[in-house]
Amino acid sequence: MISVDKSTFKKDYQKKFLELHGMELVNGTNFQKYEALGSLIRDYVAESWINTRRKTDKSKEKQVYYFSMEFLVGRLLGDALLNLGIRETCRGALNDLNIDLEELENLEHDQGLGNGGLGRLAACFLDSMASLSIPGHGCGIRYKYGFFEQKIINGTQVEAPDNWLREGNVWEIKKLDKAEVVKFGGEVKVEETNGRIIFTQVNYEPILAVPYDTPIVGYKNNVINTLRLWSAEPVSNEFDFSSFSRGEFLKALAYKNSVEAISQVLYPDDSVYEGRRLRLKQQYFFVSAGLQSIVRHFKKHGGKIEEFDEHVAIHINDTHPTLAIPELMRILLDEEGLSWETAKRITNNTVSYTNHTILAEALEKWPIDMFKTLLPRIYMIVEEMNKRYCNELWNKYIGQWDKISKMAIIADGYVRMANLAIVGSHSVNGVAKLHTEILKKQEMSDFYYLYPSKFNNKTNGISHRRWLLKSNSDLKNLLCETIGDSFIKHPMDMEMFHKYAYDSNIQKKLNDIKLKNKNKLAKLIYETKGIVVDPNSIFDVQIKRIHAYKRQTLNCLRIMDLYRQLIENPNLDIVPRTFIFAGKAAPAYYLAKNTIELINAVAEKINNDKRVNDKIKIVFLDNYRVSLAEKIIPATDLSEQISTTTKEASGTSNMKFMMNGAVTIATLDGANIEIKDEVGEENIIIFGLTEREVLNYYQKGGYSAWDIRNNDNRLIRVTDDLINGFYNNDKNRFRSVYENLLTYNDEFFVLKDFDSYLNAQNKVDKYYRDINQWQQMCAINIAHSGIFSSDRTILEYATGIWGSTVLYKNL
Ligand code: 26Q
Numbered sequence: 001m002i003s004v005d006k007s008t009f010k011k012d013y014q015k016k017f018l019e020l021h022g023m024e025l026v027n028g029t030n031f032q033k034y035e036a037l038g039s040l041i042r043d044y045v046a047e048s049w050i051n052t053r054r055k056t057d058k059s060k061e062k063q064v065y066y067f068s069m070e071f072l073v074g075r076l077l078g079d080a081l082l083n084l085g086i087r088e089t090c091r092g093a094l095n096d097l098n099i100d101l102e103e104l105e106n107l108e109h110d111q112g113l114g115n116g117g118l119g120r121l122a123a124c125f126l127d128s129m130a131s132l133s134i135p136g137h138g139c140g141i142r143y144k145y146g147f148f149e150q151k152i153i154n155g156t157q158v159e160a161p162d163n164w165l166r167e168g169n170v171w172e173i174k175k176l177d178k179a180e181v182v183k184f185g186g187e188v189k190v191e192e193t194n195g196r197i198i199f200t201q202v203n204y205e206p207i208l209a210v211p212y213d214t215p216i217v218g219y220k221n222n223v224i225n226t227l228r229l230w231s232a233e234p235v236s237n238e239f240d241f242s243s244f245s246r247g248e249f250l251k252a253l254a255y256k257n258s259v260e261a262i263s264q265v266l267y268p269d270d271s272v273y274e275g276r277r278l279r280l281k282q283q284y285f286f287v288s289a290g291l292q293s294i295v296r297h298f299k300k301h302g303g304k305i306e307e308f309d310e311h312v313a314i315h316i317n318d319t320h321p322t323l324a325i326p327e328l329m330r331i332l333l334d335e336e337g338l339s340w341e342t343a344k345r346i347t348n349n350t351v352s353y354t355n356h357t358i359l360a361e362a363l364e365k366w367p368i369d370m371f372k373t374l375l376p377r378i379y380m381i382v383e384e385m386n387k388r389y390c391n392e393l394w395n396k397y398i399g400q401w402d403k404i405s406k407m408a409i410i411a412d413g414y415v416r417m418a419n420l421a422i423v424g425s426h427s428v429n430g431v432a433k434l435h436t437e438i439l440k441k442q443e444m445s446d447f448y449y450l451y452p453s454k455f456n457n458k459t460n461g462i463s464h465r466r467w468l469l470k471s472n473s474d475l476k477n478l479l480c481e482t483i484g485d486s487f488i489k490h491p492m493d494m495e496m497f498h499k500y501a502y503d504s505n506i507q508k509k510l511n512d513i514k515l516k517n518k519n520k521l522a523k524l525i526y527e528t529k530g531i532v533v534d535p536n537s538i539f540d541v542q543i544k545r546i547h548a549y550k551r552q553t554l555n556c557l558r559i560m561d562l563y564r565q566l567i568e569n570p571n572l573d574i575v576p577r578t579f580i581f582a583g584k585a586a587p588a589y590y591l592a593k594n595t596i597e598l599i600n601a602v603a604e605k606i607n608n609d610k611r612v613n614d615k616i617k618i619v620f621l622d623n624y625r626v627s628l629a630e631k632i633i634p635a636t637d638l639s640e641q642i643s644t645t646t647k648e649a650s651g652t653s654n655m656k657f658m659m660n661g662a663v664t665i666a667t668l669d670g671a672n673i674e675i676k677d678e679v680g681e682e683n684i685i686i687f688g689l690t691e692r693e694v695l696n697y698y699q700k701g702g703y704s705a706w707d708i709r710n711n712d713n714r715l716i717r718v719t720d721d722l723i724n725g726f727y728n729n730d731k732n733r734f735r736s737v738y739e740n741l742l743t744y745n746d747e748f749f750v751l752k753d754f755d756s757y758l759n760a761q762n763k764v765d766k767y768y769r770d771i772n773q774w775q776q777m778c779a780i781n782i783a784h785s786g787i788f789s790s791d792r793t794i795l796e797y798a799t800g801i802w803g804s805t806v807l808y809k810n811l
């Protein structure tokens with residue numbers, strides 16, 4: 001922990017500003033002020049960073065490396081200040097200089113190197129590892145362009161590149177001396193020397209992987225871990241020079257571009273797998289660079305390669321980094337000269353894998369030809385793994401060819417990454433109880449039967465530091481006043497707040513805090529969208545990726561029905577509501593984009609209809625991202641978690657909302673089930689098909705969207721409104737949404753759940769009318785949210801999977 005008082009801070013800051021910008025503070029722009037603050041904080045962090053590294057290198061503690069294609073970090077300044085314990089000192093010092101800290105914090109560009117839940121989870125895990133003093137580091141790609149920026153223009157999503165590095169990045173440090181070479185293509189030369197077969201990749205294309213390190217600050221414990229992101233560069237400029245001199249200027253530039261393409265952009269898909277060669281290149285690129293640097297570092301500090309697995313744990317976030325398995329094998333076999341058996345044992349003991357999705361279309365597989373040409377040596381290793389593994393299967397499942405070919409790593413012309421991840425690791429986990437059960441019973445049942453002890457559950461979590469302490473400081477203060485501050489280090493202590501749930505004084509205070517947050521959000525909505533919303537209405541929020549299974553359509557159809565009811569009966573007695581949506585659609589996902597158009601068209605119509613405007617309003621906020629979520633969540637009354645049961649692996653925003661005192665309306669899907677178990681049935685509003693009913697439909701069929709619609713007048717009316725010009729002159733505008741519901745028989749049972757959803761929404765109104773009762777529910781949600789801190793999740797990973805012994809000591 002650094003100790004710095006206000007006056008020292010002020011001096012340090014002024015000095016930093018002068019050094020950095022060569023001018024006086026008063027003449028600086030706000031962005032320059034932000035830059036100076038960021039770089040001062042990085043200086044403050046530097047010493048602990050080195051100390052942490054030194055301790056880590058000396059200690060024999062296990063090092064955890066979290067490999068992920070995505071780290072959705074968001075902004076860093078506020079969290080760093082909070083975790084260093086100097087946010088208030090800094091706020092005061094800046095105040096004296098007439099600078100508003102929050103204004104500067106808002107100028108930081110989000111580091112948006114992720115699509116959604118999986119990427120944000122990785123960022124929360126880094127925060128928890130550092131805060132729990134676990135030596136754990138992130139390994140990923142430094143995309144030049146993050147997740148695209150979304151603008152809503154004429155009600156439609158328009159994508160623009162996210163040039164997040166344009167104004168520089170004060171947090172990262174380029175480490176050219178730690179660069180690694182990654183080899184693509186070419187052939188494998190096989191030679192025998194002294195009775196050993198040696199494999200050498202020749203005629204390959206070398207790519208330089210250059211790491212950029214970002215400090216991950218632990219909460220008041222002097223621990224600074226590292227997020228290392230790799231950037232692709234040409235190996236040397238010599239190539240350019242020689243071709244320039246041969247007059248091949250354009251060719252040289254094209255080469256440079258093709259190399260840099262590897263870390264150019266994050267793929268903006270979160271569920272549909274596409275076999276793009278560049279994505280496979282990205283995967284091998286960062287995995288190979290990461291592993292080479294880990295092994296190099298391990299040996300440099302005296303590690304014996306035979307004991308690698310006792311000191312290193314590598315976790316792969318979904319199948320995207322699965323090439324870590326054959327790459328580690330390659331290093332152990334070809335560079336360290338170990339036997340196949342030893343290499344395989346070490347690799348299996350080192351690697352563990354998390355599955356994040358059960359959508360079959362998201363399972364990654366690569367065409368053999370593509371794989372083999374790009375990664376010839378890695379392919380040989382995967383082939384050998386597959387051969388040995390299938391041999392075992394043959395002995396076990398005599399004659400059961402179908403089963404064996406289903407379980408093989410290589411089959412039907414593809415390399416299957418999930419199968420490789422399961423076979424090559426020692427642990428496979430799902431991210432919520434239901435999800436893990438589905439993996440075991442259905443999706444991966446053959447593997448579960450083969451390796452029962454590999455399978456385990458680790459219910460997701462969220463950083464309560466970012467999602468409560470930082471983003472809702474008033475609520476944090478109320479908790480501290482009532483139950484003390486022990487919950488900050490021990491989030492389960494939030495349970496002590498339960499008894500205050502029945503205290504009308506506390507209920508009132510909770511309501512005041514919520515209202516204050518809602519006022520702030522209302523202001524933001526007005527500034528960004530020009531829509532006036534009533535802070536006394538229920539803020540009903542659905543913010544997440546736009547996807548058919550998440551069922552934004554269900555929410556929208558219900559609003560359309562409510563609107564029809566209000567037109568018929570302007571005196572309908574409902575509690576006023578503001579419906580808030582935000583979320584991005586994958587650029588090629590037509591249905592999701594059409595859903596955005598629908599929501600915006602409904603918003604446009606309703607918001608301009610004076611007859612209903614004191615009752616309902618709809619807002620679709622542009623460019624959903626971490627920093628926007630931090631503003632919306634503390635201002636939410638009702639959290640919409642309405643995915644088709646069995647489809648949402650876990651969900652994590654559900655946890656953020658409950659921790660901030662929102663009531664959840666939910667299906668019994670993902671972690672919603674565990675939330676219900678924590679708060680009790682009376683403090684959450686559940687509706688919809690059960691797991692068994694959904695699986696029944698999938699297995700036995702018998703679902704008829706038309707029948708359901710034709711038997712419900714409300715559904716007839718709202719589905720007609722999709723195509724009768726009511727919301728847009730162009731009757732075909734929402735055709736895609738319509739056809740999905742009816743022509744294609746409603747894969748996600750929106751129509752089936754409609755009635756039960758509407759009943760659930762009526763309950764919301766009923767509960768909200770008694771505001772004390774409502775706040776009691778909110779308080780109980782807050783009190784039971786501690787278990788969903790990612791600190792709990794990470795401790796489970798550390799003890800149950802990684803075998804992290806203890807944590808850094810005495811820093
Ligand atoms: C795969 C191949 C090609 C291109 C992109 C992808 C890709 C990229 C991202 C596939 C999946 C993702 C992300 C998935 C994801 O975010 N899943 C979510 O993970 C959360 C954390 O565990 C869960 O809470 C959510 O339920 C789950 O949907």
